[in-house]
Amino acid sequence: MSSDKPVFAVLGAGHGGKAMAADLAVRGFKVRLFNRTFAHIEAIKARGGIELETEDGIHRFGELEIASSDMGEVLAGADVIMVVVPATGHRDMAAFCAPHLQDGQIVVLNPGRTCGAIEFRQVLREQGCQAKVIVAEAETLIYASRSMGPAEARIFRIKNTVPLAALPAIDTPKVITALQPAFPQFIPAKNVLHTSLNNMGAVFHPALAVLNSARIESTQGNFEFYMEGVTPTVARVLEAVDRERVTVAAALGIRAQTALEWLEKAYAAVGENLYEAIQANPGYRGVKAPRSLAHRYISEDVPMSLVPIAALGDRFGVSTRAIDSIIRLASILHRTDYYHRGRTLDKLGLDKLSVSEITHYVEEGTLRA
Numbered sequence: 001m002s003s004d005k006p007v008f009a010v011l012g013a014g015h016g017g018k019a020m021a022a023d024l025a026v027r028g029f030k031v032r033l034f035n036r037t038f039a040h041i042e043a044i045k046a047r048g049g050i051e052l053e054t055e056d057g058i059h060r061f062g063e064l065e066i067a068s069s070d071m072g073e074v075l076a077g078a079d080v081i082m083v084v085v086p087a088t089g090h091r092d093m094a095a096f097c098a099p100h101l102q103d104g105q106i107v108v109l110n111p112g113r114t115c116g117a118i119e120f121r122q123v124l125r126e127q128g129c130q131a132k133v134i135v136a137e138a139e140t141l142i143y144a145s146r147s148m149g150p151a152e153a154r155i156f157r158i159k160n161t162v163p164l165a166a167l168p169a170i171d172t173p174k175v176i177t178a179l180q181p182a183f184p185q186f187i188p189a190k191n192v193l194h195t196s197l198n199n200m201g202a203v204f205h206p207a208l209a210v211l212n213s214a215r216i217e218s219t220q221g222n223f224e225f226y227m228e229g230v231t232p233t234v235a236r237v238l239e240a241v242d243r244e245r246v247t248v249a250a251a252l253g254i255r256a257q258t259a260l261e262w263l264e265k266a267y268a269a270v271g272e273n274l275y276e277a278i279q280a281n282p283g284y285r286g287v288k289a290p291r292s293l294a295h296r297y298i299s300e301d302v303p304m305s306l307v308p309i310a311a312l313g314d315r316f317g318v319s320t321r322a323i324d325s326i327i328r329l330a331s332i333l334h335r336t337d338y339y340h341r342g343r344t345l346d347k348l349g350l351d352k353l354s355v356s357e358i359t360h361y362v363e364e365g366t367l368r369a
Contacts, residue, residue, distance in 0.1 A: 025049060032066035032067075110142065139162060139195040219289075
């Protein structure tokens with residue numbers, strides 16, 4: 001790293017990518033923005049940056065060094081590469097990056113969903129990438145944001161803390177140190193199994209969307225997703241999904257936080273059960289449901305969050321009947337085989353590994369002989 005301020009490459013010009021690129025630029029960091037489809041960033045290139053409305057309602061302009069669909073141009077000389085695309089795009093993004101990565105670069109998935117860093121590293125291996133890079137994943141996206149126009153973004157909130165882990169975990173301190181000047185909110189997680197299996201979107205998004213599918217279609221999402229969509233009965237399904245996630249984590253030697261614990265920690269929302277805690281969460285009030293079932297809560301969270309959890313459960317003897325039910329219903333709703341499209345253990349390179357071998361891999365980066 002040539003100075004105290006790392007040079008950032010932001011890959012992806014959606015809601016989160018535009019917000020991150022603009023925020024970093026406004027705060028004086030050198031930023032390059034990549035998007036595979038140039039038309040989506042043409043206005044940004046023409047203006048030279050992104051207009052950002054921040055939490056305090058103030059408008060600022062973030063000037064970018066580069067806005068391009070040329071991956072080589074964007075990555076050349078970048079210190080930190082922030083991947084801000086849906087998890088369904090991680091595999092393709094890894095393949096795009098592979099020929100252009102350089103020794104010493106850090107790649108961070110924002111977020112990884114479930115096993116994102118493992119998949120990214122596996123694709124780099126399959127592509128024959130020889131560059132010595134660090135791959136890491138965040139547990140969640142640091143921003144709550146929206147794209148407000150072709151070259152405009154708005155940040156509603158920046159999270160106070162976001163756990164992050166590198167693959168392997170021995171490299172996590174290097175990533176935290178590199179990100180510190182820009183993102184002191186990142187804190188070290190034990191390893192990528194912890195960030196992956198503490199993925200709360202896996203609990204809250206797919207089951208809730210599937211169980212409210214008729215209402216979403218009939219109202220075009222005109223109801224409060226959590227306040228009205230979560231009834232006591234629906235909450236029992238979410239609790240079953242959550243128990244299975246926590247049990248799969250335990251089979252891998254991980255003490256994952258429960259959804260109840262997370263709601264209390266993140267929002268100070270408490271209750272005797274998940275229904276009461278969700279209803280007590282002011283952060284969920286006013287949040288509308290998706291306007292259609294063609295939404296990332298199913299198309300991303302099912303294959304990239306639920307499928308790998310179910311696959312790990314199947315491999316290590318944990319019943320995931322509730323999770324499997326949601327995957328199967330989602331596959332029917334979307335006429336898509338999400339088991340086939342999702343992050344299966346063979347795609348992750350984990351299909352022949354024992355628990356101790358997986359643990360050693362995520363901690364040390366090598367397999368025991």
